[in-house]
Amino acid sequence: xxxxxxxxxxxxxxxPGVDGxxxxxxxxxxxxxxxxxxxxxxxxxxxxWEDRIIAIQNDYANSGLQVLxxxxxxAEKYPDDGFPQMRRRAEEKGFSFPYLHDETQEIxxxxxxxxxxxxxxxxxxxxxxxxxxxxxxxxxxxxVREHYLRDAVEAVLAGREPSVKETRxxxxxxxxx
Amino acid sequence: MRVDFLYFxxxxxxxxxxxxxxxxxxxxxxxxxxxVTEVTSEEQARDLRFAGSPTIQVEGRDxxxxxxxxxxxxxxxxxxxxxxxxxxxSETMIRAAIEAATTG
Numbered sequence: 001x002x003x004x005x006x007x008x009x010x011x012x013x014x015x016p017g018v019d020g021x022x023x024x025x026x027x028x029x030x031x032x033x034x035x036x037x038x039x040x041x042x043x044x045x046x047x048x049w050e051d052r053i054i055a056i057q058n059d060y061a062n063s064g065l066q067v068l069x070x071x072x073x074x075a076e077k078y079p080d081d082g083f084p085q086m087r088r089r090a091e092e093k094g095f096s097f098p099y100l101h102d103e104t105q106e107i108x109x110x111x112x113x114x115x116x117x118x119x120x121x122x123x124x125x126x127x128x129x130x131x132x133x134x135x136x137x138x139x140x141x142x143x144v145r146e147h148y149l150r151d152a153v154e155a156v157l158a159g160r161e162p163s164v165k166e167t168r169x170x171x172x173x174x175x176x177x
Numbered sequence: 178m179r180v181d182f183l184y185f186x187x188x189x190x191x192x193x194x195x196x197x198x199x200x201x202x203x204x205x206x207x208x209x210x211x212x213v214t215e216v217t218s219e220e221q222a223r224d225l226r227f228a229g230s231p232t233i234q235v236e237g238r239d240x241x242x243x244x245x246x247x248x249x250x251x252x253x254x255x256x257x258x259x260x261x262x263x264x265x266x267s268e269t270m271i272r273a274a275i276e277a278a279t280t281g
Binding site: 042043044045047048078138139140170171172173 | 187188189190193251252253254255261262263264265
């Protein structure tokens with residue numbers, strides 16, 4: 001169960017990205033919305049949602065959204081989630097956002113993240129505005145009926161509270177050490 | 178016809194996959210017994226040749242044999258006919274495996 005409730009402040013972090021840079025949450029304090037998304041390489045649910053997350057970042061980048069994807073899985077048990085594999089995946093898919101490695105799993109634990117993917121959307125004040133799934137359909141993008149993250153981003157960018165603030169994250173469990 | 182449906186509880190697609198399997202079997206009009214097994218250990222995964230959840234075996238054969246199978250407790254990615262990656266096997270995959278077992 002997540003450690004953050006709606007309205008709570010984001011837990012700060014600084015993590016290495018596949019771009020070779022270190023990324024701190026504070027680097028993005030000028031953004032109107034920041035979506036911290038725990039995800040990974042190996043999980044089919046994470047992979048199924050990748051294109052939709054990329055599209056959301058691209059659609060709202062100019063309006064002030066920043067997606068930060070974090071992989072916290074144990075790469076010893078799941079080698080596809082190692083840092084070199086993360087770099088390769090980001091290149092293959094053309095990730096338009098930083099892909100960060102939480103090797104110690106401290107950040108995932110601090111957020112209380114459980115699944116991949118799992119979204120924590122923060123508003124311009126750094127308060128949690130939405131937590132949960134990207135949308136209501138893990139398999140077929142054309143069958144999506146509820147665009148939870150997209151709708152929440154639009155609300156936050158407009159200075160409103162999302163109408164749906166929390167949904168159940170659907171995906172693989174985070175692979176703890 | 179023997180059909181084994183193997184799943185790992187952590188992976189949420191198993192309910193929808195089982196529903197899809199039952200529907201295709203019904204549509205194909207074949208007599209099949211579906212043995213549903215929850216895989217709970219790495220040892221069981223190896224013994225049952227469980228390549229991730231969900232795994233469907235028709236007459237002992239995986240409906241979409243992975244090129245380099247890793248028999249372990251994990252969620253499974255299927256590459257669909259249109260190239261899309263999915264946590265679910267397609268109806269086409271299931272149907273083809275049933276038809277192959279019926280005619281083979």
